[in-house]
Amino acid sequence: MKLSFGSDNHSGIHPQILESIKQASSNFAPAYGDDAYTQEVEQLFKTEFGPNASVFFVFNGTGANVLCLKALTQSYHSIICADSSHIQLDECGAPERFTGCKLIDIPTPDGKLTPDMVKTELYGFGDQHHAQPKVISISQSTEFGTVYTPQEIAALAELAHQHHMYLHVDGSRLANAAAFSGVSFKGLITDTGVDALSFGGTKNGMLLGEAVVFLRPELAENFRFIRKQAMQLFSKSRFIAAQYIAYFHEQLWKQTASHANMMAAYMASRLKEVSEVTITHKVESNAIFATLPRNLCDKLLEKHLFYIWDEDICQVRLMCSFSTTKEDIDIFISDLKSLI
Amino acid sequence: MKLSFGSDNHSGIHPQILESIKQASSNFAPAYGDDAYTQEVEQLFKTEFGPNASVFFVFNGTGANVLCLKALTQSYHSIICADSSHIQLDECGAPERFTGCKLIDIPTPDGKLTPDMVKTELYGFGDQHHAQPKVISISQSTEFGTVYTPQEIAALAELAHQHHMYLHVDGSRLANAAAFSGVSFKGLITDTGVDALSFGGTKNGMLLGEAVVFLRPELAENFRFIRKQAMQLFSKSRFIAAQYIAYFHEQLWKQTASHANMMAAYMASRLKEVSEVTITHKVESNAIFATLPRNLCDKLLEKHLFYIWDEDICQVRLMCSFSTTKEDIDIFISDLKSLI
């Protein structure tokens, strides 16, 4: 396949990350995280997120989300999320299956929760019949490509903590949000009061690599047992660690995420040339959501890979990644125009 | 670290496998198994295991074992295994947690179950108070490095099927068993009547790569939902597929496994030179189990990485892998002799 706007996980491995894997393969190393690479990365996360941060590698985004939520809850708790969130829509019930918790999903115009929305579900504390609200879970950037400001996150964290709840961030695209907002990981996460973070790398140039990051030391205490029992402990852990070493080196993550964001901005600007297309969400990271006539969409799907997000209104999602090029976009726009 | 006999997962990635990953990274590809690499591997597994075989990639050996068992059971079933098995000892309760089943562990002299041993637990069928026996689970090669003959496996499969039960094989080291016995995967698994297989690659030269293999089509029917909900679906699936393509190409797996086995045999022959050391299990694959005086063991541990299996009798495990060399072993033996 030459081109794909289907997802940022349709791209390959960034060459510097692949090279780092190769370097790490030259020797024997202890398994299950007792290697020097993993230990080096643990320090890098403290540099990025502050000294109270602790990191645990897992295999995929679903694993990171579900294990964060498990660490924050007992099974009689509930988890409040946007109705467009990955944990609600795209994980085949994995959060319910592994945590036992009820998910409370809230409609939003743009994928972003606000304190006022969340407050409508903050009731029934102490009532034994009612699953007890315990976590607010947001995505940064959201599934619609929108980005929370640090102030917006801080407001949700404050609300959560007022009710003895936690704030979780699904950061499978945190790099894109950080690149867009120009705020550091620490500024977006640690300083806003986030309690637990799913920190993704796979969608931004890694082979595979997701991390659970706790901002409160007590959450990390027994987490290695949770991870192992959840089938998420990697024997050759150094090969995730080596990727994160390359990822943080000279802010490679920022370079790749900024590129993806720029490509999305460029795509959005080019789509505006086409009057049949309407962009439906702010383009703040590497996703474009747009509506177009159904027959045009169908013809375009014969030439390009992308997904229809909402069949009813023919809303499509176009994703850019570190490996998307201007030329790719120009071909896409040219094909689009030729179909009209 | 220069040397390790700690585990076969202390070794790195075989160069041909790493090269295959690199090749697969050059383009965009659909995610979640819809790529050409994954589809090619699905055919390769049919070549190796017969036309009824189906394969699903997962992330690690625990994932492969637990998901096989989940596909074979309802939560009110029980699973019969050796008391030395990985599912009983080394997975932090993951099988119980995810399947809800009771594990029935049976002592064995050498890690191998026999029909007579299993029969002692085949009772209570139909009694609602009794977890219903449903799976016999064996490891090939076993945790002690011993290897079942095809006849031994077939006898267990027959017993299982007589009781409407299934036979599962934990094949995290199936390549070593196949290389030792000179029997094909099909001869060891499909032809003996095995129902589900955890097929490992990580311990034999892969970066990460484990597969669930079903030998009965009906077991595969809804398995992709089980896998997703179990957090074991990999987005960039092509990078496991690419490894298996290299693994099967000109039987790379056999070359690497045979080498590991040969190194273990060489290690065993050299250890026999040392009268303080007693080899305690047949060396049939890539593991050596041996007892030695405790103070000798402690001194050796200052120079080399290996694990004490049984503290009470100071029994140690020495593992060889595709990257173990004769020189490594000679250094180990020389260090051992110098300590006496």
Add this chain to the structure above:
Amino acid sequence: MKLSFGSDNHSGIHPQILESIKQASSNFAPAYGDDAYTQEVEQLFKTEFGPNASVFFVFNGTGANVLCLKALTQSYHSIICADSSHIQLDECGAPERFTGCKLIDIPTPDGKLTPDMVKTELYGFGDQHHAQPKVISISQSTEFGTVYTPQEIAALAELAHQHHMYLHVDGSRLANAAAFSGVSFKGLITDTGVDALSFGGTKNGMLLGEAVVFLRPELAENFRFIRKQAMQLFSKSRFIAAQYIAYFHEQLWKQTASHANMMAAYMASRLKEVSEVTITHKVESNAIFATLPRNLCDKLLEKHLFYIWDEDICQVRLMCSFSTTKEDIDIFISDLKSLI
């Protein structure tokens, strides 16, 4: 406590039911359902629901609902219900915890699902990321006291079966619905195509007694293991059976449920005398929902036990039961009027 309109489970045990318990206690009897009383009841249920019906006693309504749902699902399924349903609101996440399924809740004006409402959630079949819709669950009578017609239930059953799904009925107040509609249990459940039923007795005069009723024999096949593992198998099972024997004898259930319904109708008629009170749902069974001024409500709560259903609009629920009397209602209305 003299009076309560708090819930129909605030009432005691019907004398005939208590007498039946006493009779059953005179002898030894085998435990766990092997007694003659339980076997007699199994026949009574076939008489009521048809020859394909099978019955299993459980302890409470939550148990009946969760175990029905468990029998109908795998953990990667989803369950569609009204957002006012007991399984969504009042069981502390028990359905998610025990089945692993996602609950999809749908807003309704009156607690009743329609095929058009349900269809909005019937998508994503075969998509491994999407929890697979498998059960439509309704309450008869609903949590708002409204009652489905047989035609309405049949339409939902047909929709379910078209999609290889099941229809479950939470019948904790099925007797009230049957008494209201004048349709037999068979007419409401078996003939409409319902697959599984939670059949309650506790709210209609029993000490404790709920039953799981399957209308398809294959659902019952391994259910006794599910029940036992779910901690819902009663040793002295005869004491639930004896209650059901009295319950079905000369349609005691109808007499008690009709009385409760009549009391609700009487309460509704009396409430209409009070202009400050607005009845908000059709009174079709034994519940009245009404709004009233908040300060009036607060004063009334000092004298009577009932629950505020919706704090925002001061909507209250008043429940009648087999033991509610006209005099009770007259006192309540008199107290209400005196407060204005």
Add this chain to the structure above:
Amino acid sequence: MKLSFGSDNHSGIHPQILESIKQASSNFAPAYGDDAYTQEVEQLFKTEFGPNASVFFVFNGTGANVLCLKALTQSYHSIICADSSHIQLDECGAPERFTGCKLIDIPTPDGKLTPDMVKTELYGFGDQHHAQPKVISISQSTEFGTVYTPQEIAALAELAHQHHMYLHVDGSRLANAAAFSGVSFKGLITDTGVDALSFGGTKNGMLLGEAVVFLRPELAENFRFIRKQAMQLFSKSRFIAAQYIAYFHEQLWKQTASHANMMAAYMASRLKEVSEVTITHKVESNAIFATLPRNLCDKLLEKHLFYIWDEDICQVRLMCSFSTTKEDIDIFISDLKSLI
């Protein structure tokens, strides 16, 4: 059925307990434990077990055991028990299903664990691959009818606490143990350091009634949510409470349990008259275990209800209860003798 030695749950309801249910039924009462009966019983348990004790009613012994264990564990823990224990043998995997924990079963000569037996499984603390030992669970009296002394229990509690573990007692027959040993509930449980107790009533004259008793206040803190989500919250809770009120009144429990124990002692003394019968365990509570020739056993089973415990050696269990009479036993012995 006239006679049964099958189980102490084959007996009916003690008349005083049934009368107490009847009394409690005369009025309305709030549900779910907010009634005066339940509140009275909470005080009675503090009288029996000391001021730190808290009590929660559940439906059955499996529920009491599983919910105690759930309150003491996280899913990555293990639970150490005798291989004859009810939680290991007779609950269809309910403990594993609901807690996610691994059960470690230990063979014993008489159903009683000792510190030395338990110590063999106290290893692997901190090893993420190893399910972490967290609970020692014993039965008092045991499944073989033997009774722990307070000193024996205290020794196990001390061992548990040394390892930051808990001691749980399955007391489905605690009354029989207390009656045998002449030690109060407080002396057997609170003063020995037990952390959580399943306190049974059903086998000693109740209709149904089991209680979870915590001896440490912190264990009770969120337990009501666990109970509700586990489907073990009873709406008409007063009807369990009323039974316990009668049970504790003038030590009815002691009268019924002592009677059952005496009947067992009498049965044992009579069985010694029959040389073909060998009593295999000490008769310390209300159970007799004995071996007898198989053909004799089969003939006796045609006339009497009792269970074969161990088919291989034809070991049977004979249970006495509060309603067993000397005449019942004389008939049994007479029938036995007539068959020889």
